[in-house]
Amino acid sequence: MQSDEPTVNPSQPPHSPSRLRAIRSFVLREGRLTSAQERAFAELWPRFGLDWRADQQLDFADLFDNARPVVLEIGFGNGESLAQMAAQDPERNWLGIEVHRPGVGHLLLEIERLGLTNLRVIRHDAVEVLTHSIPASSLDAVQLFFPDPWPKRKHHKRRILSPELVGLLSRTIRPGGIFHAATDWEPYAEQMLEILESARETFVNTAGPGHYAPRPESRPLTKFEQRGERLGHPVHDLVYRRL
Numbered sequence: 084m085q086s087d088e089p090t091v092n093p094s095q096p097p098h099s100p101s102r103l104r105a106i107r108s109f110v111l112r113e114g115r116l117t118s119a120q121e122r123a124f125a126e127l128w129p130r131f132g133l134d135w136r137a138d139q140q141l142d143f144a145d146l147f148d149n150a151r152p153v154v155l156e157i158g159f160g161n162g163e164s165l166a167q168m169a170a171q172d173p174e175r176n177w178l179g180i181e182v183h184r185p186g187v188g189h190l191l192l193e194i195e196r197l198g199l200t201n202l203r204v205i206r207h208d209a210v211e212v213l214t215h216s217i218p219a220s221s222l223d224a225v226q227l228f229f230p231d232p233w234p235k236r237k238h239h240k241r242r243i244l245s246p247e248l249v250g251l252l253s254r255t256i257r258p259g260g261i262f263h264a265a266t267d268w269e270p271y272a273e274q275m276l277e278i279l280e281s282a283r284e285t286f287v288n289t290a291g292p293g294h295y296a297p298r299p300e301s302r303p304l305t306k307f308e309q310r311g312e313r314l315g316h317p318v319h320d321l322v323y324r325r326l
């Protein structure tokens with residue numbers, strides 16, 4: 084059974100802050116890879132995947148071999164909507180971060196199928212990647228579509244959109260860049276709005292203070308959005324510009 088309390092790392096001294104592992108926004112359920120996904124990891128990962136290291140700052144010009152603007156997607160799921168967006172917008176570079184291995188395998192296959200050259204993938208906790216590896220003001224946009232809603236009150240601390248994440252986004256999104264979140268879980272949408280509105284020193288709501296944004300044409304229907312629609316959940320988009 085999973086505990087939702089931080090895990091103690093006994094190799095650290097008792098009062099060291101790093102003794103407590105941060106509460107994570109995901110629970111890793113590995114799931115089986117299909118044989119196509121196994122092949123994708125063997126053949127496509129070396130070209131499109133990036134092995135993450137905490138001591139390494141990313142150099143996007145080197146990673147993509149050009150200096151185009153970079154869009155980051157946090158938690159892309161199976162990556163179908165991310166691949167579609169990268170295909171529709173070849174003038175920008177796209178970086179997807181996801182922890183779920185079969186989802187990463189699925190995206191690698193989409194990259195191959197669509198012949199994309201402007202998309203790279205990291206399989207790791209996006210919060211750690213943002214904390215350690217993304218240079219200041221280096222992102223043109225960040226998108227967070229249908230993050231796990233963690234509906235039970237005792238799990239709310241696992242929700243990825245928090246004041247801490249907004250701090251990381253303030254540091255890494257360039258002035259004038261965009262943060263776009265979407266959710267079909269109404270109480271989470273309200274909490275997102277509250278957190279983002281209170282970051283008004285760094286982010287301005289493109290829809291006006293306290294308002295949800297109209298659904299942008301650029302966002303394809305994701306798997307989780309389709310599920311939300313079937314369940315009759317209204318979808319809310321939040322689009323903020325970095326000051």
Ligand SMILES: C[S@@+](CC[C@H](N)C(=O)[O-])C[C@H]1O[C@@H](n2cnc3c(N)ncnc32)[C@H](O)[C@@H]1O
Nearest residue numbers: 109158159160181182208209228229305306307
């Ligand atoms: C509910 S799914 C939504 C997937 C996709 N965005 C969509 O709309 O279909 C949330 C995804 O976020 C991923 N995730 C959660 N926390 C994450 C983190 N800290 N870093 C990377 N991925 C994360 C989960 O593994 C899961 O695939």
